Structure formats: C-alpha cells, structure tokens
C-alpha cells in the first residue's frame with residue numbers, strides 16, 4: 157500500500173506538485189497518465205527517495221519513509237532512460253542489488269540466473285549495455301529493479317522505446333511478473349491502450365494534482 161499525503165514540490169518559484177494525496181492498495185497495478193511536464197517523473201522520484209518533497213509524506217505499508225534513503229525503501233525503480241550502468245555487464249547489473257544486500261556469491265549467481273531466465277535474457281549475461289537493443293535494455297532494467305526484491309515497482313514510460321510487437325510482449329511480461337510476485341506497481345505512460353491493458357487503478361495528473369479516473 158502506498159499512501160501519498162499532501163505532497164508538494166516546488167522549484168524555482170513554480171509549484172509542480174500541489175498537495176497530491178492518493179492511495180494505491182497493495183497488489184494494485186496503478187497507471188499514471190498526464191500531459192508532458194506535469195510532474196509524473198518528479199512524483200516517482202519523490203516516492204523512491206531521489207527527491208525530497210517540499211512538504212507532505214510518503215507512506216509504504218503504513219510506515220513513513222519520507223526521510224529514508226532510496227535503498228532503505230524497498231522500492232524498484234525503472235527510470236525513463238533506464239539508467240543502466242555503462243561499464244557493467246548484464247550479470248553485474250542484475251547482481252548489483254543482491255551484492256549491496258551482502259548476499260554471498262552463490263546466492264547472487266542464482267538470483268541473477270533465475271531473473272535472467274524469467275526475462276529471457278540468459279544469453280545476454282556477458283554483454284555490456286552498449287551492445288543491447290532497446291527491448292533488451294528494458295528487460296535488463298526490469299530484472300535489475302526486481303533483483304532488489306521490492307514490494308513496490310515504479311515504472312517511468314518503460315515501453316515507450318519498443319515497437320508494437322515488442323510492446324505487446326512486454327505488457328504480457330509485466331502482467332505475469334506483477335501477478336507472480338504480488339507486486340504493487342505504479343506505471344507512468346502516455347499510452348491509453350497500455351494503461352487499459354495493464355491497469356487495475358487509473359490515475360491522471362493535471363495541474364499538479366492527481367485524480368482517480
């Protein structure tokens with residue numbers, strides 16, 4: 157369960173988010189749409205702790221996480237540009253969070269292999285990100301986010317770089333992963349068909365506010 161309470165974010169004299177309050181129940185697949193520049197990425201970054209709100213609170217399963225570091229929040233984040241680490245091979249990207257948790261090598265390897273199989277990227281484990289296609293990068297970024305074993309997954313337009321066929325495949329993959337892992341998802345998209353296919357809760361942001369549609 158994510159609860160956003162009266163979140164406000166101001167910068168350079170502009171109010172981008174204005175007292176945004178919304179609850180997303182555990183296990184929901186929430187989609188968030190809204191015009192470009194309205195503050196969707198800003199909201200995701202506040203939820204995962206990459207930005208501090210000017211006011212308001214973020215609660216995860218009833219716990220106030222507003223002051224916690226990103227890695228203390230148990231949130232998986234796939235940013236718009238995917239942000240793969242340039243010098244790391246796919247196995248190191250996916251193994252990053254388990255390593256950070258202090259997992260032993262055998263445990264890291266087994267988790268990397270399991271996620272790679274789940275995402276159909278086992279044959280790519282020794283590649284650097286420069287040598288991956290857009291769709292392959294997107295799968296690696298998702299696998300890397302899930303390696304942190306999050307209960308909440310934040311996705312910022314994760315399918316926008318994909319062609320129609322790959323997008324349909326990715327939608328099916330997201331549905332399967334969300335159900336298998338009982339994840340709560342907040343997925344930003346500009347595509348109403350993507351939102352309709354995936355969402356169990358539809359949110360719209362306009363003029364710094366969010367409403368359920």
Ligand SMILES: Nc1ncnc2c1ncn2[C@@H]1O[C@H](COP(=O)(O)OP(=O)(O)OP(=O)(O)O)[C@@H](O)[C@H]1O
Nearest residue numbers: 167168172190191192193194195196197198199236
């Ligand atoms: N660090 C910053 N300093 C000043 N303005 C910023 C900063 N970060 C974001 N903004 C502004 O805040 C607004 C919201 O940006 P944000 O990236 O959250 O929008 P968005 O809804 O995700 O857009 P898009 O759909 O195009 O990805 C934009 O007008 C942007 O220019």
